[in-house]
Amino acid sequence: MPGRDAIRGRIMTVRGPIEPAKLGATLMHEHVLWDITRPKMRGSNDQGPEISLDNVWQYNYGEISHPRNYHLEDVAVAIDEVARMRDVGGGAIVELTCGGLRPDPLGLMAVSEGTGVNIVMGCGHYVEPYQDPRNHDRSVDDFASEMIGQVMTGAWGTPVRAGMIGEIGCSAPWTALERRVMQGALIAQAETGAAINVHPGRDPDQPQEVADFIRGQGRDLDRVVISHIDRTIFDTDRLLKLADTGVTIEFDLFGQENSFYALSDIDMPNDAHRLRHIRSLIDHGHLDRVVISHDICYLTRLTRFGGHGYGHIFRNVVPMMRRRGFTDDEVDAILVRNPRRLLTFV
Numbered sequence: 001m002p003g004r005d006a007i008r009g010r011i012m013t014v015r016g017p018i019e020p021a022k023l024g025a026t027l028m029h030e031h032v033l034w035d036i037t038r039p040k041m042r043g044s045n046d047q048g049p050e051i052s053l054d055n056v057w058q059y060n061y062g063e064i065s066h067p068r069n070y071h072l073e074d075v076a077v078a079i080d081e082v083a084r085m086r087d088v089g090g091g092a093i094v095e096l097t098c099g100g101l102r103p104d105p106l107g108l109m110a111v112s113e114g115t116g117v118n119i120v121m122g123c124g125h126y127v128e129p130y131q132d133p134r135n136h137d138r139s140v141d142d143f144a145s146e147m148i149g150q151v152m153t154g155a156w157g158t159p160v161r162a163g164m165i166g167e168i169g170c171s172a173p174w175t176a177l178e179r180r181v182m183q184g185a186l187i188a189q190a191e192t193g194a195a196i197n198v199h200p201g202r203d204p205d206q207p208q209e210v211a212d213f214i215r216g217q218g219r220d221l222d223r224v225v226i227s228h229i230d231r232t233i234f235d236t237d238r239l240l241k242l243a244d245t246g247v248t249i250e251f252d253l254f255g256q257e258n259s260f261y262a263l264s265d266i267d268m269p270n271d272a273h274r275l276r277h278i279r280s281l282i283d284h285g286h287l288d289r290v291v292i293s294h295d296i297c298y299l300t301r302l303t304r305f306g307g308h309g310y311g312h313i314f315r316n317v318v319p320m321m322r323r324r325g326f327t328d329d330e331v332d333a334i335l336v337r338n339p340r341r342l343l344t345f346v
């Protein structure tokens, strides 16, 4: 494909390609400018109460739920929040706001310029309920060529190029439309050399279903990251079986420390439990298949609204890892080497 040689061996950020050595410590799954307002809430004029000390716990525990908490368009706020991560050692963010979540590529470019943080943007489409209804009429090849264009020339009507494909939305059960988008993503992956991020459905066997499907299509699992393992897989057997396929396992709800989870009735782990799962992956030889993040997509997870912010992993999780016997080399693999390998175009 024309242009592929120019990007091979480099990482594509929203401000253009960089040398992999310049990436820095990387959060592999965040949202910086986004709109994840529940489809049933969309179009409502009532944003709900301002977030305050008086109600932030209720927001976080699902006692109240309002559109206000689910979107951020303000570039100045995003710059301030991302700068706080930079100031505690974060170098890069993979921003996976894709089709259905109102991506803002030019806004991301402004955040990157305003902070000096490398931002790698995703592309493709989120789960079916969020997608443009017109997607139902689109073919695999149509999705593939859209994603190839987003990586090679620019996304969502801008010249800003995606550096990763995803998060590609999958539900449980997996819908026919979501499967077509995934097939398009696999073609785009092969054509561009980017990696893919998968948002799996909320069923413990759905990540394996996706991995088996990808393998069945003859595609390379080495370039696939499966997100949200924290809310999806709770037992070591499933976790290790999935890791054995060669996919990268992403624990990306770090900082989500209460047991409440709005979207299903699960036993949400805390950060310590997340680190135990990561330890068992490492003990089984999968150190090079683990990445971490916070998946911030609610205002109440930002510092100014009472949350932990993008810096939590650097301020708190890395010290906890060290206390729990993670070596410098292991921390480096999870935060620097693995992201660099995945984001470098092949």
Ligand SMILES: [Zn+2]
Residues within 6 Å of the ligand: 029, 030, 031, 096, 167, 295, 297
């Ligand atoms: Zn996400």
